[in-house]
Amino acid sequence: MRGSTGVDEEFTSFVASASPQLHRKAWLLTTSSVAAEDLLQTALAKAYVHWRRVSAADDPTAYVSGIVLKTFLSDRRRRSSTEVAVAEVDDVSTEDDDPALRLTLLAALRTLAPLDRAVVVLRYWEDRSVEETARTLHLSSAAVKNRSLRALATLRTQLDDVRDPFLLPKGSR
């Protein structure tokens, strides 16, 4: 039987190793570094409460990643029913030498509905299949495809400004 110190050490060790990946996902979902940190802390706190179950999972990082997503979606639902959204908090600074691409990406993601953003993150960040994304989000495969196409179209427009200098030759698609 693990004592409290053992559990705490195991948990903090897990957080240290898994947090870069989880933090990026939270940031993509929320599009704000502050909100991402809060989301991640909330998800990790839930993981701590159920640590024995989490640590016994085949892939604890994937397990907690799922908590991050569910927490994000449930929080959005709760906020949408109780709050009047005035504006999202933009990230105005990062520690990167060149944050332009990230800021542009986050601004583009911010234009998507939360569920569409979740579809993008699962499909194009975590490389999940349409079927797996549909199962995770409790959507039909057709709905995932539709949302993917719609999100891609939006992102294409939003990201056009960074297309040339960064990644692909113009008109390459």
Added chain:
Amino acid sequence: MSTHRTDAAPLPGSDEAYVRTVIEAAMADARPPLDLPGAALARGRRLRARRRVTVAAAAVAAGLAVGAAGPWLAAGGGAATRSSDLVATQPAAPEPGLPQTPSGWWDMPANEMVETLTGILPDGVILTATGPLAGDTEQGGPAHGFINSTLGVSAGGEVATGNVNIMMWPARTAPVALEGVGAEEATFEVGVQDGWLTCPGDLGPSTTSCTEIRGPGGERTGRRSTTVMGDVRIVEVVVVFGDGIVYGATANTDDDKWGAESPITAPRPPLTMAQLEAIVRDQVWTSYQP
């Protein structure tokens, strides 16, 4: 981050491929906050403490029991803050994973707490029922650090009754040594970190007044609050004494769980705010030696 994909690879140059590439490039250098492990641990402990008092959630939602989690977190015990819950719940053995709890004056046995309270009640107020104590019921009541008793006040030849709760618990759980985190960060400051000493802190929307008590240096040392739900009035005081906390609450109802639907027993609680605070601040609580 291609860990799950089973679809066919996207066509090079497609929008799909482009979005993937942008995300990878944009997020490659994103780093989580350095203090995340310690912060997540502290938050996890708070959440665990709150979950362990699930029955108290109703009371907390009603703006009650600011310190309800304290004694039960401290004891690693059951989920209870009101007498019916105490009757029904046997405090459990400490569970692995819970922070170690230091012993101290907050471990005063419940029967001794009742005797102590009886001795410092203001004139005209009497204790009419002790509430459940350890061994009183098959399930057992609280062994230490918590009582839920009934008080009576003489008024016009009749005795108006109401509840009083006294709870005591350590202000900090024991530090745990965490590699790369530091004992100080790992220490869970009960009360301060949970908003039990701030206004409105964890109080509910029915709270009608809230005052933070500050020490000479401006540090938070306690809180006074009043909550009104329907005809039910609740007065609460929580004060930090060094390494421990004393919480007192009184209401004009005998109900097990205080809420808007609770039947009232008097127009007001059996103790005023000043009387309750005098009881909470009495040195007899901190003089106990385990």
